[in-house]
Amino acid sequence: MTKFDEATQAIRVDESTYDVCLDPGYSIGGPLNGGYLMAVILRAVVDASPHEHPVSTTTQFLRSPRPGPAKVVVEQVKAGRTAAFTRARLVQDDVAQLEALVTTATLTAVEPLYAEEPGVAMPAVDECVRLPDPRPESGMTLNAQMEMRFDPPTIGWLNGAPTGRPEARAYFRMAEPQDPDPYVLALAVDALPPVVFSAGLRGWAPTVDLTWHLRALPAPGWLTLLGGGRLIADGWFDEEVEVWDSAGRLVAQSRQLARVGRG
Amino acid sequence: MTKFDEATQAIRVDESTYDVCLDPGYSIGGPLNGGYLMAVILRAVVDASPHEHPVSTTTQFLRSPRPGPAKVVVEQVKAGRTAAFTRARLVQDDVAQLEALVTTATLTAVEPLYAEEPGVAMPAVDECVRLPDPRPESGMTLNAQMEMRFDPPTIGWLNGAPTGRPEARAYFRMAEPQDPDPYVLALAVDALPPVVFSAGLRGWAPTVDLTWHLRALPAPGWLTLLGGGRLIADGWFDEEVEVWDSAGRLVAQSRQLARVGRG
Numbered sequence: 001m002t003k004f005d006e007a008t009q010a011i012r013v014d015e016s017t018y019d020v021c022l023d024p025g026y027s028i029g030g031p032l033n034g035g036y037l038m039a040v041i042l043r044a045v046v047d048a049s050p051h052e053h054p055v056s057t058t059t060q061f062l063r064s065p066r067p068g069p070a071k072v073v074v075e076q077v078k079a080g081r082t083a084a085f086t087r088a089r090l091v092q093d094d095v096a097q098l099e100a101l102v103t104t105a106t107l108t109a110v111e112p113l114y115a116e117e118p119g120v121a122m123p124a125v126d127e128c129v130r131l132p133d134p135r136p137e138s139g140m141t142l143n144a145q146m147e148m149r150f151d152p153p154t155i156g157w158l159n160g161a162p163t164g165r166p167e168a169r170a171y172f173r174m175a176e177p178q179d180p181d182p183y184v185l186a187l188a189v190d191a192l193p194p195v196v197f198s199a200g201l202r203g204w205a206p207t208v209d210l211t212w213h214l215r216a217l218p219a220p221g222w223l224t225l226l227g228g229g230r231l232i233a234d235g236w237f238d239e240e241v242e243v244w245d246s247a248g249r250l251v252a253q254s255r256q257l258a259r260v261g262r263g
Numbered sequence: 264m265t266k267f268d269e270a271t272q273a274i275r276v277d278e279s280t281y282d283v284c285l286d287p288g289y290s291i292g293g294p295l296n297g298g299y300l301m302a303v304i305l306r307a308v309v310d311a312s313p314h315e316h317p318v319s320t321t322t323q324f325l326r327s328p329r330p331g332p333a334k335v336v337v338e339q340v341k342a343g344r345t346a347a348f349t350r351a352r353l354v355q356d357d358v359a360q361l362e363a364l365v366t367t368a369t370l371t372a373v374e375p376l377y378a379e380e381p382g383v384a385m386p387a388v389d390e391c392v393r394l395p396d397p398r399p400e401s402g403m404t405l406n407a408q409m410e411m412r413f414d415p416p417t418i419g420w421l422n423g424a425p426t427g428r429p430e431a432r433a434y435f436r437m438a439e440p441q442d443p444d445p446y447v448l449a450l451a452v453d454a455l456p457p458v459v460f461s462a463g464l465r466g467w468a469p470t471v472d473l474t475w476h477l478r479a480l481p482a483p484g485w486l487t488l489l490g491g492g493r494l495i496a497d498g499w500f501d502e503e504v505e506v507w508d509s510a511g512r513l514v515a516q517s518r519q520l521a522r523v524g525r526g
Binding site for chain 1: 318319321325326340341345346348350359363364368370371373374375376377378379428429462464471474478493496497499500501505513516518520522523
């Protein structure tokens with residue numbers, strides 16, 4: 001069991017309740033990373049479902065739970081032959097922190113009938129760059145769990161040269177060797193820096209809700225995260241992330257609605 | 264009050280229950296259109312919310328309700344200053360038909376900080392074409408509620424000439440003159456023929472879940488619907504629709520996960 005598997009473990013208490021322990025190692029400077037929290041919820045949902053794979057997950061980020069004990073409460077809405085529908089809540093001190101709707105199904109590895117190519121070509125991994133390690137006092141413990149290599153222009157904002165468009169692209173894998181699975185993908189779809197940084201904005205950019213779809217089971221190796229956005233207006237922005245696996249297949253698609261940083 | 268406003272009306276019974284009457288005029292050959300059903304749910308959600316606009320809606324399509332009386336049951340998950348989070352269910356004969364999570368907020372008409380252009384150029388409205396009226400025995404009553412003008416190549420499948428890619432593009436407005444609003448947009452994001460028809464597939468293509476985001480309040484006039492998809496695999500496909508208003512602004516973004524037709 002990897003550290004990530006352990007940090008996302010959900011222990012069944014009864015048919016609707018799972019005990020979890022939120023790990024301080026997934027902090028983004030105070031709050032825990034949303035992708036990590038989705039992975040925790042999905043462990044419980046999949047355990048309670050007749051199906052194996054979370055093909056669609058929508059999460060509303062109501063509050064920021066702190067590290068430590070929490071519960072996932074699942075409610076089976078409908079369990080069908082092709083898909084099951086589950087409502088899940090992450091609860092801490094009897095207060096709902098995240099609210100989710102998850103559709104589970106069982107994917108098999110078949111050749112696609114139709115597959116588009118990535119919209120953007122990435123440089124090779126060794127032409128991409130790491131971000132500097134965060135200062136310990138930043139409380140950014142998440143970074144140590146993941147290895148990322150960024151497409152250089154998309155982190156130009158770090159040196160005062162944003163591209164002027166919402167975008168972020170990187171190769172991604174877990175720091176502790178682990179083949180990607182749906183839980184790693186839940187982390188991956190929310191792992192990039194906010195795409196608005198590249199548009200010249202800064203500050204805390206909280207996710208309000210995020211929907212992601214699992215499209216295929218990922219092959220071992222680096223994942224490629226392609227992030228963009230269409231509109232920044234009225235204090236809101238969208239962030240779309242596609243995740244491609246090392247075999248060149250689209251494995252996840254996400255869109256989140258987030259608030260423009262006030263920091 | 265237009266026919267659409269009337270068909271989507273939700274009458275408050277108590278703080279968590281709304282009576283609705285599902286209109287047979289929104290049938291797609293038996294089942295009622297998913298966008299119509301979302302609009303009905305959103306009437307109740309917005310009435311119960313301190314905010315005016317459904318900025319994010321995720322709906323799971325559990326069952327197909329029939330025309331006639333039903334209820335929308337709303338549960339306020341959290342009502343904050345910037346956004347409110349609501350769970351809503353459409354219930355008929357005490358059985359949940361659709362399950363939804365909705366985020367409401369209050370949008371104002373401000374100039375965007377950043378806005379991308381549409382990815383595809385549409386021909387002018389008068390170079391686009393109508394679909395032939397459905398045969399009365401098809402039970403496709405939905406078509407009479409909307410006016411649509413299709414980008415010709417994207418309905419080539421009607422004459423045995425699919426483009427080979429999942430796509431559908433059309434201008435859209437209500438048949439009874441009505442300025443577009445968020446409820447009309449709920450209908451619009453699910454109004455195109457399944458994008459997989461253009462990839463050469465046929466048959467019933469049921470939506471399993473759909474998430475859409477309201478990004479701005481639409482200007483009066485034609486809406487432009489740009490639909491596409493990235494992957495058809497394992498019996499599943501994604502359908503993305505962007506809705507642009509007559510002022511050239513992105514007003515809605517949706518993604519649905521649906522099943523490949525078995526018909």
